[in-house]
Amino acid sequence: MSSKKQITSFDIAELAGVSQATVSRALRGSPEVSEETRRRVEAAAASLRYTVDKNASNLRSKASGTLALLFFEDPTPDDSRINPFFIAMLGSITRACARKGYDLLISFQELARDWHADFAESKKADGIILLGYGDYLTHADRLEKLRAKGTRIVCWGAVLPDQPWVTIGCDNFQGGRSVTEHLLEQGCRRIAFLGDASHHFPEFQERHRGYLQALRTRGVSVDDALQIDAESTQRSGMQAAEALLARGEPFDAIFAASDLIAIGAIGTLSAHGIDVPFEVAVAGFDDIPMAGFVNPPLTTVQQDTRRAGEMLVDNLLRLINDEPVTSQMMPMKLIVRRSSLHDASGT
Amino acid sequence: MSSKKQITSFDIAELAGVSQATVSRALRGSPEVSEETRRRVEAAAASLRYTVDKNASNLRSKASGTLALLFFEDPTPDDSRINPFFIAMLGSITRACARKGYDLLISFQELARDWHADFAESKKADGIILLGYGDYLTHADRLEKLRAKGTRIVCWGAVLPDQPWVTIGCDNFQGGRSVTEHLLEQGCRRIAFLGDASHHFPEFQERHRGYLQALRTRGVSVDDALQIDAESTQRSGMQAAEALLARGEPFDAIFAASDLIAIGAIGTLSAHGIDVPFEVAVAGFDDIPMAGFVNPPLTTVQQDTRRAGEMLVDNLLRLINDEPVTSQMMPMKLIVRRSSLHDASGT
DNA sequence: CTGAAAGCGCTTACAG
């Protein structure tokens, strides 16, 4: 603790020769204060290195100037391995907050836990951003209850019809479709899908729907034996690829529901002496920084994380200001790298 | 905003049949409260879904229960590319905070900016963690002024003698030495160092000192032409490798001051048709997640980010509690992967 | 445009 007593707005008021209320107004840029008074107050504040006590101002004004970012994830053995895609989102969310003058509180949570009280209800944050490959459906009632209590929440994830909460997400369906069409163009016909395509992973499910759509449009028959569940980790990708090989079904391509799954799968294929992309083309989803550096470089779908972060923050602030907000879907972009160039490298 | 009036400790007091002060004590687990009263208060609080207003409690108690994490970095063109090593640190710091019951506020800043007022002085955070390949020396006076004002700060970085602020860092000197010894054991004799080894990058400087020490111990002469400045980005690593090649000096190994530099350098070498590790062995520093997945997998130095995060938080909390704290250095670990196996793959 | 006063919801001596 500093030895000196804390400097308050009363000290500034005395120094500037105005009332404490005027200090408060001047420092918040209220238009009620005359230009000259404001200058005098600002000079006094600067000379004493005064800063407004956020706790007091928040208590009085009922706003915190803070947003909370909650990462949802299953408990992982390795604490420090965060899904790289969400890291990129974290970066852009942080900067978007800074641009808007908001602070950002972050926290890692398990979806099943009782996290709601921690932020909005204790007035630490004015609103909450949820990030994660979340099965929000299962927790829909909780989200709904929060919303009813007046908590402002914006989710990143699958944008689905009939979702009562505001969601920003990329167009997973189109993404899945684009990747699959690209693989078909490479001459692949037995394209495996690695990822849990159930409603527990709504984003994966959408990507899978796009995959099915692309196959059907081209008249390629769908073989359920080519779909293997996986969650978004390398380990899970390796296991899924092992399971796929164990099934003995022939396949000439893998569309992994995320880059981490794809990278794990490539590892397994290599270990089995299977060449990528000559024998099996592989594509992922997310365009994590690693994607361009694995061997072979990974074809994937890029999401505009910078814009996504801005949209999450902007929409949450609109919600906080009681402005109309709707869920929004962002376009994605296919990034072709060597891992999927089945055609060029072989046959 | 919720339509209902906010529930306060007075409501709980009434429901539980005690005074408001007792509610406050019971909910904070004060030992002064009887077990039976506590239970009654907790039940009442739960039934009304009451949570303590943090702004009020912070204002009164003069503590925020929040730590601030400041990332220092130069402004980058690409918002979302955060150094992966710091991301791992972020993860472990966040979790360490959670375990201690603290919230974490995060912010990206440029070292040169006027950031000090933002957190500690406005009472938003009880203490600050600084993270970044920072040139803290240049900003030493600012740090010192903050400390004098009572701000609690802990830095991640180079642990140097005569540093008045508390720093946690890994043993960069030993790390640099281990890598260099390893490269020497592989038969390399012309080992380039890629990284700014000036006092502006104290961690790189320490790694470079370790490098020099290893060379001298083995009686290998140091050639200044083999040192090229680089900061910790792939782009910079590529440029440094280009510059090195342009000098025309023969070299059989590169020790890059960070993994990102190493990965960039490998890219440049490959583009020039130079085989790694057969013609040039390469090693980096940090063991970022990508390191094991590039081609060839990168030999590097691993820092225990989980433990580092814990130590940063623990030491900051000690500082906040006015307990004695000293700077500490953590051991590192050489991780040998294929990029440095010069010997085995050639000659 | 400015000031005097009330009050945000807690925690913490103080008293018993």
Added chain:
DNA sequence: CTGAAAGCGCTTACAG
């Protein structure tokens, strides 16, 4: 072990 009272440092009607 519990209560009554003061007060943390602001913001915001209210009045002029």
